[in-house]
Amino acid sequence: MKLRSLALAAAGMALAGCHTDMWVQPRVKYYQPSEFFADQSGARTPPAGTVPRGQARTDDPKYTGRTPDGKLVTELPARLVLDGQEVDTRTELGKVLRVGKDRFTAQCSHCHGAAGDGQGMITKRGLVLRRPPASYHTDRLRKMPIGHFFDVMTNGFGTMFPANYRLDPDERWAVAAYIRALQLSQAMDPDALTPEERAKLGGAN
Template sequence: MIERLAIPLCAALLLSACDDISMTQQKRYGTFTRAALFGNGTEAQPLPEGVVAQGDLERQSRTLQRPQINAELLGRGRERYDIYCSPCHGLSGNGDGVVVQRGFPAPPLYHTSRLRAAPAQHFFHVITNGHGVMFSYAARVDPSDRWAIVAYIRALQESQGANVADTPELRTRLP
C-alpha cells in the first residue's frame, strides 16, 4: 500500500514546490531604475575596464587594413556605393541622388577641391561615423566594403577630371 502511495505523494510534493508565477515573472531591474544593490544606486553600470565586445578587436584590425586596389575591389566598391551611397550622393557623386530630388538636403559633391584633397581615411571615417545629416554606416557596411567604397569614390573623382588624351586605351576606342 505504501508503494502505491509513494509515487503520487512524491509527484504531489514536487509539483506543489513549483510556483509558475515566480518562474515566469522574475524580479528584474528596468532600464535606468534605482538599484540599491549597487553603490551608485542605478542599475546601469559602466563596463569594467578593459572589456572588449566579442569580435571588436578583429573588426577594428580590419578597419586599419587598406586593401590593394584592383578591378575586383573597384567592382565591389561600385556595387556597395550604388546600394548605400547613390540614393543621396547620386551615381556620379554630384549630390543629386533620388533622395535629394525628393527634398532631402544635398550632400557635398565629391568633385570639389576640398574633397579631392581629403585623405582616403576621411571618407572611411565619414562612412563609419556619419557626418552632418548622414548617419553612421558602421553597422550596415563591413569595414572591407567601406574601403572598397572609398576606392570607388576616388575612381569617381578621377573620372570627372579625366582627359581622353591622357588615356591611350580610350583614344583607340573612341571615333
C-alpha cells in the first residue's frame, strides 16, 4: 500500500512537471486591447531607429520604383536577391529573366496571358468584366519606364490588387524585367540585331 501511494505521488509530481508555463504566460493577441499601456492599444509602434530583421531599406528607389523626386525608375537595381542568391543584374540578366518568367507565369499570366497580351484564361473566360487587363504591347506601355510595372505590382492599378504580399521587392523587379523582355520579343526591329542574332532567329523557324 505504501509503495502504491509513493507511485501515485511520483506520478502526480511528474504530471505537474509537464505543465508548460510559456503556454499560459500573459500576452497580447493580435488586434486585442491591453490595459498595460495608457492608450489601451496592444499594437505598438516600433521604437524609433529600429528595423525588423531582414527588412532594412536603405535604397528607397528599389522599394518604391521611384526616384527621390517622384519620377519612375528607368533601370533595374544593380543587385537583386533571387531564390536566396545575390544576382548582378548587369552581368547575370539571364538569371533575373528566368526568375521573372517563373513568377510571371505563376502570378500574372492567368490574367495578362503568357505573352503579355492581356489574353489570359481568366480574361478569355469572361471573368474580368469591368476592366480587362491591358496588353503590354501597346505604344503607351512600351514607352513606360520599368519602374511603372514595379509600381503597379506594389500598389495595384485599376481592378488589379497589389502583388506585394505574393512577390517580394526583388521578385517584382525580376517580373518587371521579364515584362520588358516580352515587349521586346514582339516589337524588336530586325535591323537592330547582329548578324549572329538574326541567324539564330532564322534557325529557330
